[in-house]
Amino acid sequence: MKTLLRTQNPQTRVAAKIVAITCLSLSLSLPLLARAEGPSELPTADPASVGMSAERLERIDGALQGFIDRNEVAGTVALIARKGKVVYFKAQGYRDVEQEAPMTTDVVFRIASMTKPITSVAAMMLHEEGRYLISEPVSRFLPEFSDVRVAEQTTDEDFFVGTPYKLVEPRRPITIRHLLTHTAGLSNVYRAPIQPELIKHYLPTKEGETIADFVRVQAALPLNYHPGEHWEYSRATCVVGRLVEVVSEQPLDRFFQERIFEPLGMTDSHFYLPTEKVGRFAASYTPDENGKIVLKEAPTPESRFVGDSGTYFMGSGGMVSTAADYYKFCQMLLNGGDYNGQRILSEQTVELMRQNHTGDLPIWLRGPGGGFGLGFGVVTDAGAAGTPASVGTFSWGGAYCTVFWIDPVEEMVGVLMTQVRPYTHLTIRQTFLNLAYQALED
Numbered sequence: 001m002k003t004l005l006r007t008q009n010p011q012t013r014v015a016a017k018i019v020a021i022t023c024l025s026l027s028l029s030l031p032l033l034a035r036a037e038g039p040s041e042l043p044t045a046d047p048a049s050v051g052m053s054a055e056r057l058e059r060i061d062g063a064l065q066g067f068i069d070r071n072e073v074a075g076t077v078a079l080i081a082r083k084g085k086v087v088y089f090k091a092q093g094y095r096d097v098e099q100e101a102p103m104t105t106d107v108v109f110r111i112a113s114m115t116k117p118i119t120s121v122a123a124m125m126l127h128e129e130g131r132y133l134i135s136e137p138v139s140r141f142l143p144e145f146s147d148v149r150v151a152e153q154t155t156d157e158d159f160f161v162g163t164p165y166k167l168v169e170p171r172r173p174i175t176i177r178h179l180l181t182h183t184a185g186l187s188n189v190y191r192a193p194i195q196p197e198l199i200k201h202y203l204p205t206k207e208g209e210t211i212a213d214f215v216r217v218q219a220a221l222p223l224n225y226h227p228g229e230h231w232e233y234s235r236a237t238c239v240v241g242r243l244v245e246v247v248s249e250q251p252l253d254r255f256f257q258e259r260i261f262e263p264l265g266m267t268d269s270h271f272y273l274p275t276e277k278v279g280r281f282a283a284s285y286t287p288d289e290n291g292k293i294v295l296k297e298a299p300t301p302e303s304r305f306v307g308d309s310g311t312y313f314m315g316s317g318g319m320v321s322t323a324a325d326y327y328k329f330c331q332m333l334l335n336g337g338d339y340n341g342q343r344i345l346s347e348q349t350v351e352l353m354r355q356n357h358t359g360d361l362p363i364w365l366r367g368p369g370g371g372f373g374l375g376f377g378v379v380t381d382a383g384a385a386g387t388p389a390s391v392g393t394f395s396w397g398g399a400y401c402t403v404f405w406i407d408p409v410e411e412m413v414g415v416l417m418t419q420v421r422p423y424t425h426l427t428i429r430q431t432f433l434n435l436a437y438q439a440l441e442d
Contacts, residue, residue, distance in 0.1 A: 041265065041340075042324055045085035051442035052080075057088045060435045067428050068093040071292040072420070073401070074285055075103030076428075077323040079415040080436050081331065088436075089323070096283040098295055108268055108281045108320050109417040110305060112398030115319040116237040118269075118329065120180055120375025122244045122255055124349050127176075131247045134180065134374070137173035138239065141246050144219035145174055145239075150185060151222035171226045176243065178227045179236045180374040181357045185223030186234040204312040211252065211313055215242045231361045231372060241315020252313035263342035264332060266325040272310035273320050275301050281320070284400055284419040291425050317399070323415045326404060330413045333394075334406050354394045354408070356380050387430075388437035403429040410440065 047054040057080070064076045075093025079086060091103040127134055132141065139145040149167040170185070178184035204213075215238060224232060241252045248255050253271045261269050273281060281299035288294050297303060305320055312318070328339055333354075337345030345353075356371030356378050363370050363377065369385025371378045376396040379389050389395075390409035397403035401423035404415045416432045423429075 042086045042089070042327065043084060044089075045087060047082075047087040047439070048441075050082040050085050050087060052082055052087050052439045053441050054087075056435075056439035059438070060088065060432065061090065061092070063431050063435055064092055064428070067418075067426065072287070072426055073418045073428065074283065074293055074420075075107075075418065077103060077105055077107060077109075077415075077417040078432060079323045079327050079413075080439075081327060081413045083411045084331065084335070086327070095280075096299060097285075097293070098283065098298070103282075104280075105324065106268070106280055106322055107417070108273060108277060108322055109402055109419055110282075110284060110398070110400045111319050111321045111326065111402050111417075112317045112400055114321070114326065114396060114398040114402055114404065115314065115317045117333075117375045117396055118256060118260065118319070119237050119241045119244065119252070119315040120353065121329075121333075121345065122252070122260065123176070123180065123240050124345060124353060124374065125259060126244060126247050128346060128349055132176060134177040135175055138176055138179060138184075138243060139173060141243055142215065142219070142239065144216055148174065148185075148219065149222050150226055151224060165222075167222055170223060172228060174223075174227045176240070177357065177374070179240050179243075181231070181372050182233050182236050183228050183231055183358060183361065184234070184236050184239075185225050185227045185230075186218060186232070186236045186239070187221070187224045188232055188234045208311055210311050211238055211242050211315060212245070214312075214314075215239055231358055231363050233365050235314075235316050237316035237375075238314050241313060244315075245313075251311075252315060253310075260329075260344060261325075263344065264325075264328045264339050266321070266328055269319060269321040269325045271313050271319055272307045273303075273305055274308060275306060278303075278306055281306070282417075282419045284421065286421060287423075287425060293420055296421070323417045326415050326417075327413060330404050330406050330415065334408065334411065334413055354378060354392065354406075388434060397429060401426065401428065403432075405433060410437075412436070412440075 047057055060078060067073045074097045075095060077091045080088040089105055091105045093103050095101045095103045095107045148170060150170050151165040152168055154164060154166050174184045244255055245252050278299055278301055283295060283299050284297045285293035286296040332339035332344055333350055336347035337343055337350045353374040355373055358372045363372055366377050369381040371380045373394055376394045379385055379391055379393045382391055390407050393405055393407040395405035400419045400421045402417050406413055414433060414436050416429060
C-alpha cells in the first residue's frame with residue numbers, strides 16, 4: 001500500500017489513498033469506544049440504552065468518509081454523547097496525509113475560537129465569586145477602556161474633519177456582558193479597514209508579548225458602533241481573558257489549568273502544546289481552487305502552537321485540545337456546571353450563560369434563528385435556523401473547522417474535530433449534526 005501511495009501516477013495515488021483510508025476507518029471503528037476508556041475515563045454506553053440507534057449512527061461513518069475520499073479534509077474525530085454516556089467516538093482518515101499518519105481519537109487539534117467558551121466560563125467563575133457583576137463597566141478593572149470613542153461615518157451635514165469618520169462619545173460604557181456577547185463595539189480584524197493597527201497586533205510581533213499588549217492597542221482604537229447596539233464578532237473575548245488575568249491575578253493559562261483543566265481531567269488542552277505531544281498533533285490544511293486540501297502547516301516543534309515558554313494567551317483563540325477533552329468541558333456545561341463530582345459553575349450560572357442576551361440583533365455569523373449567550377451561539381428558532389437541534393441548544397466552532405454543540409432538551413453533546421481553513425465551502429459540520437439527530441429513537 002505504501003508503494004502505491006508513493007506512485008507518481010495521480011489517479012493511482014488517489015485510488016490507493018481512498019482504499020487505505022477506508023480500510024483504516026473500518027479497522028478503527030469497532031474498538032474506538034473501548035479505546036476512549038482508560039486514561040481519559042469517558043463514560044460509554046450502548047446507544048440503545050440512551051435512546052439512540054447504533055445502526056443509524058453508523059451513517060456518520062460514510063458521510064465523513066466522503067469528505068475524506070473527496071480530499072476535502074484529511075481526517076476527522078467525531079464524538080456524540082447522550083444522557084452523560086458516549087455512544088459514538090471514532091477517528092477516520094489521516095492526522096497527517098503527507099506522513100501517512102493515521103487519525104486516532106487522541107489526536108490534538110487547533111481549536112481556535114472554541115477557546116472563547118472556556119474563557120467565558122472562567123469569567124463567570126469570577127462572577128460567581130462576587131468579584132464583579134457582568135453589568136459593570138469593564139473600565140473599572142481595565143482602565144485603558146475609560147476613554148473610548150466611537151467612529152461614526154461623516155455626512156454632508158458634518159464639517160470636514162479630514163477622515164471618513166468622526167469620533168464621538170459612546171452612548172453607554174462597555175460592560176462585561178457586552179464583551180461576552182460581542183456587542184461591545186470592538187471591531188472584527190477582518191472587517192475593520194480603519195483599524196490596521198489591530199490587524200498588525202493580531203498575533204504577537206515580538207518575544208515576550210502578552211495579551212495585555214494587544215488589549216492596550218484595542219482600547220486605544222475607536223469602536224465600530226455604540227456598545228449594545230450591534231453584534232460584531234471580534235476579539236472581545238481577548239479582553240475578557242485579560243479581565244480574568246487582572247481580577248484573578250494569574251496568567252490566563254494558569255487559571256485555565258488550575259481552575260478548569262485539572263478538575264475536569266482535560267490533560268491535552270493547552271495554549272502551547274508540549275513538545276513531547278507533537279507526535280499526536282494534526283497537520284492543518286487549506287483548500288485549493290478546487291476545494292481539495294493542500295498542506296498549510298505540518299505538525300512540527302516549530303509550529304507557533306508548540307512550545308514550553310509562550311506568553312501570549314489570547315482568550316479568543318489559540319488553544320489546542322482533543323475531542324475527549326472538549327467533551328468533558330461540554331458535558332460539564334450540560335450537567336449544569338459539574339463533571340465527575342467537580343463543580344466548575346452553579347446550575348443557575350450555566351442557565352444564565354445559555355440564554356439569548358442579544359435580543360433581536362442580527363447574528364450575521366450564524367444567520368436567522370439564532371441569538372448569542374455569554375460565550376456561545378444559541379438556537380432561538382429551530383425552524384428559522386433550519387436545524388434539528390432543540391431551541392436552547394448552544395454551540396460554537398473554530399476557524400479550522402472544529403465544532404461542538406450542547407442540547408439540553410435532548411441531553412446530547414456533539415464534538416467534531418478536523419483541520420482545514422477556510423472551510424466555508426464545506427457542509428461537514430452541519431452534516432455531522434444532522435446525522436446525530438436522525439439517530440435519536442425516543
